[in-house]
Amino acid sequence: MSFILDSRIMSTCFELGEWGLSRVLLNNNSEYPWLILVPRQANVQDMDQLSQQFRQVLMDEISQLSSLVKAYFKPDKLNIGALGNIVPQLHVHVIARFSTDYSWPHGVWQANQPTIPYDDHTLTSLLGDLCGLVDVYGKSFGSLAS
Amino acid sequence: MSFILDSRIMSTCFELGEWGLSRVLLNNNSEYPWLILVPRQANVQDMDQLSQQFRQVLMDEISQLSSLVKAYFKPDKLNIGALGNIVPQLHVHVIARFSTDYSWPHGVWQANQPTIPYDDHTLTSLLGDLCGLVDVYGKSFGSLAS
Numbered sequence: 637m638s639f640i641l642d643s644r645i646m647s648t649c650f651e652l653g654e655w656g657l658s659r660v661l662l663n664n665n666s667e668y669p670w671l672i673l674v675p676r677q678a679n680v681q682d683m684d685q686l687s688q689q690f691r692q693v694l695m696d697e698i699s700q701l702s703s704l705v706k707a708y709f710k711p712d713k714l715n716i717g718a719l720g721n722i723v724p725q726l727h728v729h730v731i732a733r734f735s736t737d738y739s740w741p742h743g744v745w746q747a748n749q750p751t752i753p754y755d756d757h758t759l760t761s762l763l764g765d766l767c768g769l770v771d772v773y774g775k776s777f778g779s780l781a782s
Numbered sequence: 783m784s785f786i787l788d789s790r791i792m793s794t795c796f797e798l799g800e801w802g803l804s805r806v807l808l809n810n811n812s813e814y815p816w817l818i819l820v821p822r823q824a825n826v827q828d829m830d831q832l833s834q835q836f837r838q839v840l841m842d843e844i845s846q847l848s849s850l851v852k853a854y855f856k857p858d859k860l861n862i863g864a865l866g867n868i869v870p871q872l873h874v875h876v877i878a879r880f881s882t883d884y885s886w887p888h889g890v891w892q893a894n895q896p897t898i899p900y901d902d903h904t905l906t907s908l909l910g911d912l913c914g915l916v917d918v919y920g921k922s923f924g925s926l927a928s
Contacts, residue, residue, distance in 0.1 A: 681859070682848055682852075682859075682860050682862075683841070683844060683845060683848065683862065684844075684845040684846075684848035684849050684852075684860075688842070688845075691841050691842075691845055692838050692841060694841070695829070695837050695838060695840070695841040696834070696837075698829060698830075699829060699830040699834075699837055700830075702828055702829065702830035703830050706828075706830075713827070713828075713865070713866055713867050713870070714828050714830075714864075714866075715863070715864070715865045715866075715867070716828075716829065716863065716864040716865075717861070717862065717863040717864075717865070717889070718860075718861070718862040718863075719859070719861045719862075719863070719879075719889060720859055720860075720861075721859050721861070721879060721886060721887035721888070722887045724859070733865075733867060740867060741867035741868045742867070742891050742892050742893055743863070743865060743889040743890075743891030743892065744889075745888050745889030745891070746888050746889065746892050747888055
């Protein structure tokens, strides 16, 4: 069975590019700069279900996306998470956190979180920048899974 | 500067063993089976600050601990997280989640979480089991960092 992006992720995110293993996405929530990696593997819920080779690539991609998010957003802290309680398809959150944001110092995966979509002007600018950066930061990855 | 476990982690957790890179701990909160990996590296807050070699080992250890937690606790879902908003020292949570637990389907990193320590009887039994399993599941790792 081939990989299909979960419809709940698709409906709340914008695609920024494709890396060797994962699709890179921006969550449409202006409260937090919130990027997501989704390995293009069908029927995988947890990282330990990936082959060792794909886990290592995923770790490289998490690290690379971390560096990108730090360089662009200059957060106070990165939050990395793979939960999947609501959307079981394996996806890894890479979130820029600020000591001034809504949920600080707690996690963002709470009930009653604000979900404030980006306005059109901000979104156009942000997508332009992030798509370019995802392309640049992804140059080191070959294509492993399609 | 050598590695020293953060005092807030030390005061809320029990040590289960040492793997190649990380110390393996049990959080003393009976609401969730909650294990933690702390790479024995000084002055590291985020995974992208580790060398590629150590990141790969950490991913192997996350995967190994995931398998252990799944086998022993049989959760509905694993939650993996590296946040560090309160304790910046890099530590990776591997948590067994159940659809009946207090925070389901949300994350556990919230304000006003119940923190119910294990009773002595449960703790003795659990530590015995988990120390044994951490030893068995750790056989594949050499010592990389001390």
